[in-house]
Each structure stands twice: as structure tokens, then as C-alpha cells.
Amino acid sequence: MLIINGSVITFGATPRVIPGGAVYYQDDIILDVGSTAELTRRYPHAERLDATGKVVMPGLICAHTHFYGAFARGMAIPGEAPSNFLEILERLWWKIDQALTLEDCQYSALICLIDAIRHGCTTLIDHHASPNAIDGSLDAIAEAVRQAGVRASLCYEVSDRHGEAGARAGIAENARFIRWLQQNPQPLLGASFGLHASLTLSEETLAACVAEARALGVGLHIHVAEDMADQRDCLKKHNMRVVERLEKFGVLGPQTIAVHCVHVDGYERETLRATRTHVTHQPRSNMNNAVGVADVPDMLHRGINVALGNDGFSNNMFVEMHVAYLLHKLHARDPRIMPADQVMRMAFANNARLARLFWDRPLGALEPGAAADIILLDYHPFTPLTDGNFPWHIIFGMDGSQVTHTICNGQMLMCDRRLLTLDEAAIVARARELAKAVWQRVAAM
Numbered sequence: 001m002l003i004i005n006g007s008v009i010t011f012g013a014t015p016r017v018i019p020g021g022a023v024y025y026q027d028d029i030i031l032d033v034g035s036t037a038e039l040t041r042r043y044p045h046a047e048r049l050d051a052t053g054k055v056v057m058p059g060l061i062c063a064h065t066h067f068y069g070a071f072a073r074g075m076a077i078p079g080e081a082p083s084n085f086l087e088i089l090e091r092l093w094w095k096i097d098q099a100l101t102l103e104d105c106q107y108s109a110l111i112c113l114i115d116a117i118r119h120g121c122t123t124l125i126d127h128h129a130s131p132n133a134i135d136g137s138l139d140a141i142a143e144a145v146r147q148a149g150v151r152a153s154l155c156y157e158v159s160d161r162h163g164e165a166g167a168r169a170g171i172a173e174n175a176r177f178i179r180w181l182q183q184n185p186q187p188l189l190g191a192s193f194g195l196h197a198s199l200t201l202s203e204e205t206l207a208a209c210v211a212e213a214r215a216l217g218v219g220l221h222i223h224v225a226e227d228m229a230d231q232r233d234c235l236k237k238h239n240m241r242v243v244e245r246l247e248k249f250g251v252l253g254p255q256t257i258a259v260h261c262v263h264v265d266g267y268e269r270e271t272l273r274a275t276r277t278h279v280t281h282q283p284r285s286n287m288n289n290a291v292g293v294a295d296v297p298d299m300l301h302r303g304i305n306v307a308l309g310n311d312g313f314s315n316n317m318f319v320e321m322h323v324a325y326l327l328h329k330l331h332a333r334d335p336r337i338m339p340a341d342q343v344m345r346m347a348f349a350n351n352a353r354l355a356r357l358f359w360d361r362p363l364g365a366l367e368p369g370a371a372a373d374i375i376l377l378d379y380h381p382f383t384p385l386t387d388g389n390f391p392w393h394i395i396f397g398m399d400g401s402q403v404t405h406t407i408c409n410g411q412m413l414m415c416d417r418r419l420l421t422l423d424e425a426a427i428v429a430r431a432r433e434l435a436k437a438v439w440q441r442v443a444a445m
């Protein structure tokens with residue numbers, strides 16, 4: 001397929017804008033990128049997709065999400081409004097997740113994947129919880145991912161919230177799914193070993209998870225110091241800080257994803273850097289839960305690979321970029337903090353680096369040899385769009401609602417805003433029935 005006449009934003013090692021640009025891909029891989037004149041000469045017989053008046057860029061990556069949370073939209077939380085992070089967990093998320101069946105898990109994922117495809121997000125790193133439907137839950141989600149045609153890495157969040165049996169079942173689900181994937185590799189699926197957070201993990205469970213993950217040769221995916229409550233709990237029970245505890249158990253390392261890291265001090269950030277642990281930043285979630293602001297500028301300055309996720313918020317990663325751009329300026333009361341090009345490096349280069357944990361081929365770039373994950377957007381710049389200023393166009397002018405075409409691994413998932421792999425009306429209708437039943441079970445808890 002030859003995409004022609006677009007404003008191509010390449011990203012990759014040397015991001016550039018090619019006006020009247022073209023991208024040629026065959027099967028699942030990009031083979032050539034250049035001007036339309038050049039590429040039409042080189043590939044005269046290729047099938048063509050005209051991108052006149054559109055921007056062409058790599059599919060977006062979400063470095064941390066929760067497919068299981070979709071049915072929370074619009075749900076009234078029984079009782080008084082939660083006044084802090086622990087109450088939000090106890091009154092909302094730890095009730096919703098308990099109410100989920102395997103079918104709920106699958107439809108919740110399908111709903112998120114429709115949203116992702118519509119907004120140009122082709123790769124998602126998920127973190128799943130369904131304490132009353134653990135066994136087989138990752139298969140149910142994997143089936144949704146297979147139907148959608150996106151890339152996703154899955155894990156089950158192990159926790160001691162439901163006693164020893166619950167923790168054991170979570171460990172078993174991670175191990176079973178990882179082993180299955182290792183024996184039956186799927187081009188679009190990846191897996192890591194999921195852990196909830198230090199505050200719900202005993203010494204025994206933490207040690208068992210690390211031993212299992214090591215034996216399987218995979219990294220871990222865990223929430224780290226999202227709220228001060230995680231640090232307070234760790235100091236009280238273990239007389240050390242969260243990152244120190246995780247380091248002691250061997251959780252950290254170049255394959256591990258540490259989510260949030262809002263309340264980590266300089267020593268902990270240095271440990272994250274030294275262990276080459278990936279960190280993910282989810283500003284919308286942090287603001288919504290009022291947990292605080294992660295010192296992302298410092299972590300980036302230290303050379304930590306800070307990637308951008310959405311923590312279950314809408315799969316419109318453009319909005320996450322806009323919020324990341326704004327939040328740190330206000331927090332620091334300094335308009336120079338977190339310039340748009342830094343946000344772009346986080347959302348593209350750093351997310352692509354994190355995605356390499358699961359996929360061999362480069363993602364997040366339009367360059368020969370990269371995966372054919374490509375999106376087209378209706379965007380008509382009324383000021384010059386250049387190599388130097390495209391990040392500011394993305395922050396101030398572009399949004400996921402402008403996405404018209406989504407291609408993942410060479411497969412067209414959305415064409416002219418028509419979804420080609422998922423039956424949106426049927427999925428939404430079934431999800432609405434399932435969500436109503438989930439709400440009723442939550443209300444009865």
C-alpha cells in the first residue's frame with residue numbers, strides 16, 4: 001500500500017515533516033518514506049491511498065491502561081463521595097473489579113479498543129483486575145484484542161486484597177497466560193507480570209511474583225507511590241520507602257514498568273535510573289485522584305525512560321499529551337517547563353522504547369523497517385508546519401477526533417472513520433446490558 005499526498009510527520013530518530021509526503025508499506029512493515037513524486041515513481045503498481053489534506057503519522061502508544069474500568073463511566077458511587085485516594089480505591093475500583101465476569105472483562109476491553117482505534121491508538125499496555133473472575137480473564141481480553149486487530153500487552157494485577165487464594169490465583173493467571181504466549185507467539189500480543197502496588201502486597205507474595213517472573217523471563221508491571229498512602233504504608237510496615245522495597249525484592253530492572261512514581265524522592269528516582277526501570281506518567285488520572293504531580297521533568301533529566309499512559313482514561317492519547325504539556329507548567333509556575341517537543345519525545349520515542357519490551361520491530365516511527373502502524377488525520381494547518389514546530393501543532397491544533405484512518409500491523413482497522421474489525425453498535429448494545437448488571441452488583445456490595 002502506498003499512502004500519498006499527506007503531510008507526513010515521521011517521528012523516529014530524526015523527526016521531520018514531509019509536505020506532499022508518501023509512505024509505502026508491504027504486509028506488516030514500512031519499506032519506504034519520502035516524497036509522493038519519488039515513491040510513485042518507485043512503486044508505480046502499488047495500491048494507493050490518497051491522504052490529500054491529511055496528516056500521516058505513526059499509530060499512538062498508550063504505556064499504561066486498565067481496560068477493565070470502562071463500565072465505571074457514569075456510575076454513581078454509593079455513599080458519600082470519596083475524599084482521598086484510598087477511598088476512591090475502596091469505594092469505586094475495588095468494587096467494580098469484584099463485580100466483573102469474564103464476559104464483562106471482554107466487553108470492557110472491546111469498548112476501550114473501539115475508543116483506541118477511533119482515536120488512532122494502536123498499541124496499549126494493559127493492567128487487569130477481576131478478583132472474582134481471575135482464571136481465563138487474560139484469554140477473554142486477548143480475544144477482544146485479536147478481534148480489534150490492535151497491539152496489546154496484558155497482565156493480571158496480583159494483590160493480597162483477597163487473601164492468599166486470591167494472590168495465588170493472580171500469580172497463576174499471569175504465569176499461565178505468559179507460558180501460553182511463549183508457546184504460541186501472537187504477532188500483536190505481549191505479556192508482563194502484573195502486580196497491584198506495594199501497599200497490597202505481602203513479603204511472601206512479592207517474593208513469589210518476582211521468582212515466577214524471573215523463571216518466565218518477563219518483566220513486572222506495578223503501580224509505584226501513586227499516592228502518599230503507598231509510602232506511608234511501606235514506611236510503617238517495612239520501615240523503608242516503596243522503591244527501596246521493590247529494589248530489595250528484585251522487582252526493578254530494564255524489563256519492569258513502574259507506574260506513576262508521584263511520591264518518589266531523589267534517592268528513589270536515582271534507583272529507578274540505575275536499574276533502568278521504565279516509568280509511566282498518567283497526568284489525567286493523577287489530577288482526577290488528586291494524588292499529586294510526578295516530577296517528570298527531573299526524571300527525564302536524569303535519563304529515566306518516562307513514557308505516557310492513560311490509566312484507563314479515554315484512549316485519546318492526544319488529550320493525555322495536552323494535559324501533560326499543561327500540568328507541569330502550572331505546577332512549577334514556569335511556562336518553560338515541559339515544552340511540546342519533550343511531550344512528543346515522551347509520547348513517541350519513550351513509549352516506543354517501552355513497547356520494545358514486547359515487540360521486536362520499531363514502533364512509533366514512520367521509517368523503513370518500522371511496523372506498519374499508521375494513522376491519518378484531517379488537519380489543515382493555517383500556519384507553517386515544519387520539522388521544528390510540529391510538536392506545537394500537535395498540542396494546540398490536533399486531536400484524536402481528527403483521526404480518519406487507523407492502520408495496525410498493516411491491517412486497516414478504520415477507513416474514513418468506519419470501523420472495519422469491530423461491530424460498534426452490537427458491542428455497545430451488549431456492553432450497556434452488561435454494565436447495568438455490573439452497577440447492580442456494585443450497589444449490592
Ligand SMILES: [Zn+2]
Nearest residue numbers: 127223259311
Ligand atoms: Zn493504573
